[in-house]
Amino acid sequence: MLTLTKDRALALALLLIVAVMWMESGSIAPPTSWQPYGSALFPRILLVVIGSFSLLILVRSLLVKVPERAGAKQLVAGWFKSRRTILALFLLFGLYAALLPAVGYIATTMGFLVASLALLMGIDTRRKWIINLTLSFTLTLVIFVVFRYGLNVWLP
Amino acid sequence: MTNFFLQALAEVGTPSVLGLIVIGVLFGIIGGSIPGFTVTMAILVVFPFTFAMDPVSGVSLMVGVFVGGYSGGIVSGVMLGIPGTPSSITTVYDGYPMAQKGEPGRALGIGVASSFLGTIISVAVLVFFGPLIASFSMNFRPWEITALIVFALTLVAGLSSGALLKGLMAAALGLLITTVGYDRNSNLRFDFGLPAMGSGFEILPVMIGIFAFSQLLGNIEKLKDEKSEAKNIDTNVTIPYGQILKDMAGQKLNTLRSSLIGSLVGALPGTGGTVANFLSYDQAKKFSKHPEKFGTGTPSGIVASEASNSAVAGGAFVPTLALGIPGDLPMAIMMGVLILHGITPGPMMFEQNPVLVGAIYASLLIGAVVMVLCNLLLVRWFAKISLIPQQILVPVVLMLCAIGAYALNNNLFDIWVLFIFGIIGYLLWKAEVPLTPLILGVVLGDNLERQLFRALELNESWLTFLTRPLSALFLALAVASILFSLYQDRKIQRLKGAAQQENV
Numbered sequence: 001m002l003t004l005t006k007d008r009a010l011a012l013a014l015l016l017i018v019a020v021m022w023m024e025s026g027s028i029a030p031p032t033s034w035q036p037y038g039s040a041l042f043p044r045i046l047l048v049v050i051g052s053f054s055l056l057i058l059v060r061s062l063l064v065k066v067p068e069r070a071g072a073k074q075l076v077a078g079w080f081k082s083r084r085t086i087l088a089l090f091l092l093f094g095l096y097a098a099l100l101p102a103v104g105y106i107a108t109t110m111g112f113l114v115a116s117l118a119l120l121m122g123i124d125t126r127r128k129w130i131i132n133l134t135l136s137f138t139l140t141l142v143i144f145v146v147f148r149y150g151l152n153v154w155l156p
Numbered sequence: 157m158t159n160f161f162l163q164a165l166a167e168v169g170t171p172s173v174l175g176l177i178v179i180g181v182l183f184g185i186i187g188g189s190i191p192g193f194t195v196t197m198a199i200l201v202v203f204p205f206t207f208a209m210d211p212v213s214g215v216s217l218m219v220g221v222f223v224g225g226y227s228g229g230i231v232s233g234v235m236l237g238i239p240g241t242p243s244s245i246t247t248v249y250d251g252y253p254m255a256q257k258g259e260p261g262r263a264l265g266i267g268v269a270s271s272f273l274g275t276i277i278s279v280a281v282l283v284f285f286g287p288l289i290a291s292f293s294m295n296f297r298p299w300e301i302t303a304l305i306v307f308a309l310t311l312v313a314g315l316s317s318g319a320l321l322k323g324l325m326a327a328a329l330g331l332l333i334t335t336v337g338y339d340r341n342s343n344l345r346f347d348f349g350l351p352a353m354g355s356g357f358e359i360l361p362v363m364i365g366i367f368a369f370s371q372l373l374g375n376i377e378k379l380k381d382e383k384s385e386a387k388n389i390d391t392n393v394t395i396p397y398g399q400i401l402k403d404m405a406g407q408k409l410n411t412l413r414s415s416l417i418g419s420l421v422g423a424l425p426g427t428g429g430t431v432a433n434f435l436s437y438d439q440a441k442k443f444s445k446h447p448e449k450f451g452t453g454t455p456s457g458i459v460a461s462e463a464s465n466s467a468v469a470g471g472a473f474v475p476t477l478a479l480g481i482p483g484d485l486p487m488a489i490m491m492g493v494l495i496l497h498g499i500t501p502g503p504m505m506f507e508q509n510p511v512l513v514g515a516i517y518a519s520l521l522i523g524a525v526v527m528v529l530c531n532l533l534l535v536r537w538f539a540k541i542s543l544i545p546q547q548i549l550v551p552v553v554l555m556l557c558a559i560g561a562y563a564l565n566n567n568l569f570d571i572w573v574l575f576i577f578g579i580i581g582y583l584l585w586k587a588e589v590p591l592t593p594l595i596l597g598v599v600l601g602d603n604l605e606r607q608l609f610r611a612l613e614l615n616e617s618w619l620t621f622l623t624r625p626l627s628a629l630f631l632a633l634a635v636a637s638i639l640f641s642l643y644q645d646r647k648i649q650r651l652k653g654a655a656q657q658e659n660v
Contacts, residue, residue, distance in 0.1 A: 039345055053328070096555075120547035143559060153563045
């Protein structure tokens, strides 16, 4: 069975994106007499370039012998497992973006900072909690004041 | 131009703008002195604060960050033995040994003085060559501009990390990102039925997402790999001014050569401070009467390193201002900031916005003076700040990026753009795809498409790109840069193979 490597995963993912975007480019307005090249030509040139390079990366990766490893499923599962902190941080940021319009800047930002600082620094000592809460509280308010009153930018 | 420069100096010389330059320099030094933070990240964090400012104030603040950032690596390099930025790696070679011998003040003083002179010489290069190149490029028509952008992209793709295929692919991907939304003919492209996609992606959230997430999360991954030791450093530093003046008096040629190398390298697309740093250190060693002293704490090594990396700041402005083509990441973001303030960098900028060009010159000069004062007076504080752990920095910077993206248009969609491109950037970085060509593609995409089709509308034959001498020259250079990168890639592979065989 084919072993999944970084290059192979990259090339396959890009080829999939190229295929989807090529199909989507079919819905772009066609060329007319006053726009002889049409709006789809430029992105299609780029899609051909990206597709060709992705194919080359794939072919080149297939020419290199890779020691047989676990299947794709296990590899992907292992990749996610070893990056739990990173994934949790992404998740927290996604939540932050989602809650910002509903809950507002101050509560969401404070929540994001407390949670992500706890995730990265840990919460095993009283000192860490004090640093976490002081920093989250102060920074949230300072940024709010600077943007709202200093720069006239309304935060949600 | 002198009149405009004096006018710009008057605008930059107001207390509020001077205050912004000081803040920018301070923040730049702090950003540059924190290992893993980089000048680019410092610029990204500061740029949202420029939204509500007038162009001169905004640009002055950013230039301050630029000047401070390129000099910031000295502190952590000398005091901790860790380069604050990649462009100060060679500062560590001689700065740290000198500090270890009990002369940290001397090492810092030499570094700061070299940084100052490097910046001043690079401003002279910018003042001389900027308008010259701009007036030459006024003759460029769409064919030449298209070919020049293609050349810049291939050069950056080839030089960025030795992975030519991935670099070229990344550049094309960056260009593709700019095709989302309404195009030059008001036709909708790749909106996937989502109304928010209709207006396309703002380049700044895309750039921040791609760069900041990969960089910050990469720092977190590194922390897991390396057991970081808490360093106890002595921040009680005294600067021996007399000794430094004596040291610098013997380094005139080295300072000039290193500053010119830095300015030249800074002006080339895809290179930047790291290349300037190594190239200049290598040249100083070759020209030195005592090459054996390099790496043991010689002033010549610190001068070569710091004069060259600081000179990159002025040099990098040459192609950005004169041609509208940024050479590296910090400049790509700087160009984004200029565009945000309604200014299109390029040859016309010298005619349309001479005061702003003058303000950039003036900010660079004033920033250099402020940088010296800040570094010498506040060195012990910067040394302490450089110890801020990544675990605290990463969440704070991510939050500032989100607020920056939102504040751009008061639009929550831009935070989602930041997030999605953050994921894409992180995955591409894990797949070892160089991100600089991608970001450059995002910055240059709109202009490339506009110029390409303007050329084809003027003359429908694609062959015109090859029959016009300058356009043909740029395209030939693009091909040559690809061939050179292929040759370099092969050479690296051969060396790797030979090293592996030796190990077996």
